[in-house]
Amino acid sequence: GQSLEQPSEVTAVEGAIVQINCTYQTSGFYGLSWYQQHDGGAPTFLSYNALDGLEETGRFSSFLSRSDSYGYLLLQELQMKDSASYFCAVRGSSYQLIWGAGTKLIIKP
């Protein structure tokens, strides 16, 4: 079967750095995406990695290792507004994203 695994919950302190990991097992691989969803809101796109390495967008970075079927989202200088659920998703074939169950990020002052 196809599956993505990510921690269900991560807690961090405001101003700190946190890493959310995602491992995947899919029959095809065309890229790893990350989405953020605040409570009561809709998922919003954060980043996409098709090739190995680190992609940086402001305070957020995303990493991919295709040989390890592994990626992570790195959030720096955490702010209270970063409290949300973070989903990794793999494009296993054209048009279809396979989604992880989401990681709830709790930020403490």
Added chain:
Amino acid sequence: DTAVSQTPKYLVTQMGNDKSIKCEQNLGHDTMYWYKQDSKKFLKIMFSYNNKELIINETVPNRFSPKSPDKAHLNLHINSLELGDSAVYFCASSQDTGNEQFFGPGTRLTVL
């Protein structure tokens, strides 16, 4: 300015009723999706249309029927609603293969 819009935002109805949710996107995308998100936040793809053609049809009861009158619209009709249909339904769109999907605000469906 709204990129992907859905109506209604909230829908409360009795078991056995039939209801529809409408979705429109003004991004010029060629692919649209319906997702169901349950109370545990798990996002499940239900359907996807590319240029009005159904391309993804996951294991979903046939009480759910999508309709895409044109590239900018994808509606979801649900017959004989059941308690288990209570969830948030998201419409989304993307260009081509869907690495970056844009989501609507969601429709919270409650079946009593």
